[in-house]
Amino acid sequence: MTRPLFVLSNDDGHTSRGIRTMRDALSEVGDVVLIAPETEQSASSHALTLHRPLRLREVEAGVFAVDGTPADCIYVALHASTRVLPRPPDVVVSGLNHGLNLGQDVFYSGTVAAARxxxxxxxxxxxTSAHTGADFEAACRLSAQLALGLYSAAPQAGPGGSRSGVGVGPLLSVNVPREWNGEVAPSRLGMRKYEELVDFxxxxxxxxxFWLGGPGVRHEHAPGxxxxxxxxxxxxxxALMLDLTNTTAGELLDRLSSPFRQAKERER
Structure with a gap:
């Protein structure tokens, strides 16, 4: 039986402890190709580099570095024929991130963007992300088990190599605390309150x-x-959604668009 192929990236760079530990854990359950940024790209979100050339470097067997963003790395891996991957991957894994990606962090996170x-x-x-003081080995073992479970649960590859069969794949985010109790809680996104400032x-x-942002952050304690x-x-x-459409805003959209509709009707 063919072992699953994991393509692994992050936003901390290809030399980070988190991604190297994650590679070791994934190697226990499948084949791994690591492709990650040359340097740290935290909070780069889903940026693609379109206005300068990029360089791809093979660091060692099965490990590649791109002088771009996390999203660049996955884009290159998936679209560079067999330069990086020997076959279409079964699961994309991003992490282990050095720090958390809770609540609205997912909008800024390069780690989440690579998976997205x-x-x-x-x-x-x-x-997958963890508190900087967490047991990285345990967090990576957990993440590898979840990645293998995701591989087993997802449909087999469909047209164009898509394993979802519907154009987009499932996207999951994991966060491991410093003092992990050994359990996993399915949850929805919460809210993190940052100290917002511009320090001139x-x-x-x-x-x-100037520097953006302050050091303070706190969590909202909303159940679930x-x-x-x-x-x-x-x-x-x-589980994160790729469709950002707000289906509850119909009344607002109608209110804003109706003057244009009415003006067009008057022209008739």
Whole structure:
């Protein structure tokens, strides 16, 4: 029986402890090709590099580096023929991220974006993150088990290599706390409150520069959310949607669009 093929990426770079530990864990249950950024790309979200050339470097057997974003890495892996992957992958795994991706973090996260790029191409995908003080080996073993379960649960490859058969694949996000209680809690996205600020400073030559964001963050304790389960010691498992359409905003859309419809009717 052919072992599943995992394509592994992250936003911390190909040399990070998290991705190397994740590679070891995945290698126990399948074949792994690692393709990740040359340097850290945290909070790069789903950016693709379109206005400069990129470079692909084979670091060692089965390990590649791209001087771009996490989404670039998965895009290259999936569309570079057999330059990176020997066959279409069964699951895209991103992580293990050094830090959390709870609540609205998923909109900014390069880790989640790498997994999302795979899901957009119809491949089951798992983004996995952990508290920086967590047991990385245990977190990666858990993630490898979930990735294998995702492989087993997803349909076999359909037209164009899509294993979902419907154009997009399932996208899951995992977060492991520092003091993990050994259980996994299915959850929805919660809310994280960051200290929002723009910190203006002067360089030694008197020129102004600034940093975005403050160091403070807290969680909302809403039952059923990933933030709440995380704070209670659970590893959280959240299914993310690729369709961002707000189906409850019909009344607002009608109110905003009706003047244009009415003006067109008057012209008739």
């Amino acid at each position: 790029e795979g899901a957009l191409q119809g491949i089951p995908a798992l983004a 400073r002067k360089d030694p030559r008197g020129r102004e520069y 959310t990933d933030t709440d389960a995380f704070d209670r010691g659970y590893a959280t498992l959240t």
